[in-house]
Amino acid sequence: MTGAAMPTILPSVAALLLMLGAGQDSAAPPAAPAPQKEAPAPDPRRPAPTFDSVPPEVPDIPRPAVLIFSKTNGYRHDSIAEAVPAVESLVAARGWSSFATENAAVFNPAELAKFDVVVFASATGDMFTPPQRKAFEDWLAAGRGFVGLHGAAVDSHPDWYKAILGYHKFIGHPGGADQFPAADIVTLDRAHPATRHLPPRWRWTDEYYSWDAPPAADAHVLARLDEAGMRLDPKYRMGDDHALIWWRCEGPARIFYSALGHKAETWADPAHLKMVDGAIGWAARKEGKGCGGR
16 A cells, blocks of 8 residues: 655654763763962961960069060061070170060069060060050059160051050051162260260161151150152151151150161161160160159
């Protein structure tokens, strides 16, 4: 019997192969994950802030005694490694005692009572718990002495501390090729124990700090930067108010600050070391006047 052709009801071989191929693609294994980037190495100049609770063991040392403190909850200066032993040597040359630590728990009434002077060797950041702050403030109120060096007056310090040292907002310092210029420091007071050995103009190379204002009105400026001839960004210029070394009284306490000392070699320079030594002697009330007399 002759009839119409039967319709095609099965897929062609080509179509079947396409269907099988699609199924195989859907079951393909996932792509390998992208390799993870390694975490950046910690920056030793910007350590993670820590707060100390267990004080170091401070021996009963003969007086006068100096506490050398270099904890960094802010930027850490490489020259701390030279500054601390240099200050230790200055204190030893006087026949005095010293104790160096980076443990802020030493700021408690019992341990602080063993010292006549505290030196911040580029200590930075907010370092104290409330009880440690109170112990420090009470110790100063008893008429002790404080010497801040270089990083002791940057912006990472808390406001209560800035008020004690007598500075305002830290602006910064030049960088790049201009970070360490040679410049003249003008000695304004050559009678103070820290600066009486300096010439009227002292040629010096350092990292020169700037603030948004001169030191506190009651600060006695011993030396300033002569900005003339310097390649200095306008934001760092303070004119004749660019103080670098000063002192003030916090009640009966003698407070001293020097912005010098960024580079390691400054801690082997005789003129600089003599300035720091005079500051320590003054802060201990063994030399000079101010803040309630000798």
